[in-house]
Amino acid sequence: MLQGSMHINSKGHLEIGGCDTVKLSKQYGTPLYVIDEEQLRKNCRSFYNSFKADYPENNVIYASKAFMTTAICKIIEEEGLGLDVVSGGELYTALKADFPVKNIFFHGNNKSAEELTMALEYGIGRIIVDNWFELNILNELSGKMKKKPNIYLRISPGVEAHTHEYIKTGQIDSKFGFPLFNGDALDAIKYALNLENINLIGLHCHIGSQIFSYKSYNAEIEIMMNFLKTVKDVTSWEVEELDLGGGFGIAYVDEDDPQPIETIAKEIIKSVKEFSNALNLRLPGIIVEPGRSIIGNAGTTLYKVGAIKNIPNIRKYVSVDGGMTDNIRTALYGAKYSAIVANKAKKINFEKVSIAGKCCESGDMLIWDIELPQLESGDIIAITCTGAYNYSMASNYNRITRPAVVLVQNGNADMIVARETYDDLIKNDIIPDRLINKNKKHIIA
Ligand SMILES: Cc1ncc(COP(=O)(O)O)c(C=O)c1O
Numbered sequence: 001m002l003q004g005s006m007h008i009n010s011k012g013h014l015e016i017g018g019c020d021t022v023k024l025s026k027q028y029g030t031p032l033y034v035i036d037e038e039q040l041r042k043n044c045r046s047f048y049n050s051f052k053a054d055y056p057e058n059n060v061i062y063a064s065k066a067f068m069t070t071a072i073c074k075i076i077e078e079e080g081l082g083l084d085v086v087s088g089g090e091l092y093t094a095l096k097a098d099f100p101v102k103n104i105f106f107h108g109n110n111k112s113a114e115e116l117t118m119a120l121e122y123g124i125g126r127i128i129v130d131n132w133f134e135l136n137i138l139n140e141l142s143g144k145m146k147k148k149p150n151i152y153l154r155i156s157p158g159v160e161a162h163t164h165e166y167i168k169t170g171q172i173d174s175k176f177g178f179p180l181f182n183g184d185a186l187d188a189i190k191y192a193l194n195l196e197n198i199n200l201i202g203l204h205c206h207i208g209s210q211i212f213s214y215k216s217y218n219a220e221i222e223i224m225m226n227f228l229k230t231v232k233d234v235t236s237w238e239v240e241e242l243d244l245g246g247g248f249g250i251a252y253v254d255e256d257d258p259q260p261i262e263t264i265a266k267e268i269i270k271s272v273k274e275f276s277n278a279l280n281l282r283l284p285g286i287i288v289e290p291g292r293s294i295i296g297n298a299g300t301t302l303y304k305v306g307a308i309k310n311i312p313n314i315r316k317y318v319s320v321d322g323g324m325t326d327n328i329r330t331a332l333y334g335a336k337y338s339a340i341v342a343n344k345a346k347k348i349n350f351e352k353v354s355i356a357g358k359c360c361e362s363g364d365m366l367i368w369d370i371e372l373p374q375l376e377s378g379d380i381i382a383i384t385c386t387g388a389y390n391y392s393m394a395s396n397y398n399r400i401t402r403p404a405v406v407l408v409q410n411g412n413a414d415m416i417v418a419r420e421t422y423d424d425l426i427k428n429d430i431i432p433d434r435l436i437n438k439n440k441k442h443i444i445a
């Protein structure tokens, strides 16, 4: 499945952003994450324009957990999006990239006092308070630091969405947010409105990820808007901002058929307006937090084929030089991916193979059962749609180094993350003195 700026050049090689991926693999080595800048910016603009049309405030917040580096923060800023962070590390990355602090939203179900202090110190835009514990320590810390942060409360609305389906009440059993069903959410709002050192301006909810249809969002909106009515009746308080979270799905394989963001946005905006009118509520600013749908289809991973094992009538395993360390989604969620043989992008001779990783783990698979042109050792496989939750979920299992990341556009490639080295792997290791034999020579200097 060709994505974004991909095309097949006269050599029959896959090109992304005007760069020959076979050349990229030689220049930067494999595995290699390739980010198509044009596609990334296009995705940002689709969201920006879809939601900007109706509301003046900065309201599309990129969920940086999907993929974050300092260079990506720069692009997100240039495209006018805000940034959602969920840890001190993500916040630090944003700050190091000089991301406008007012457009940073801080999520997470167990933010530490240190992380909250950091958020207060830099005056970030919104803190999304997840639970009673956080509400109390944030109020206390804000008082001590003489700050008054703008906050949302995260509500657990009782809707869980899986791609195009949703289940009401399915997510009551969740570690995130104040539950609606038992009155906790309403109690938390009453309590927060009386706290001196915080400024409650909105509510947040998030119903899942890889959602294909606006219908799931409509279920979320219906519940939240009815809740806003109850809140207004009981407290007279009305939200200024309603954050509906992220979760917008993308097509990893041909069968995936998500609705375009323009359609989903139109429906979301329409639905919030209709409920506001019908329930006589102030129209809230709508915030969304897309992650996967901003970066997912802008990413491709290049791998080199090594060992090939054919088990006649059973399966042909084609092993590549990466695996679950750079893409854990197949092993973790049974995720499905498409692939193109970068150096034989035009060839036919298709056969069914399974793409395996190099970790010492049978579940270390990237793609089960895919038809690809006949593969030989040395071929370059491009797995598409790896921009989201690949690099950000990468690990050093088996002490495998994390790949480099290059950003491509108009025939240029810029490295935005260097490949890890073996020295990176041991840089935090410490051998206690008592284990060092001073008379023994080092094998590696
Ligand atoms: C609170 C919150 N916001 C936004 C996102 C981004 O989700 P996605 O990448 O599916 O758009 C997530 C992840 O599911 C999330 O937990």
Ligand SMILES: N[C@@H](CCCC[NH3+])C(=O)O
Binding pocket: 065, 209, 329, 388, 389
């Ligand atoms: N990490 C998940 C999605 C979780 C999103 C964060 N709440 C994925 O790879 O699909």
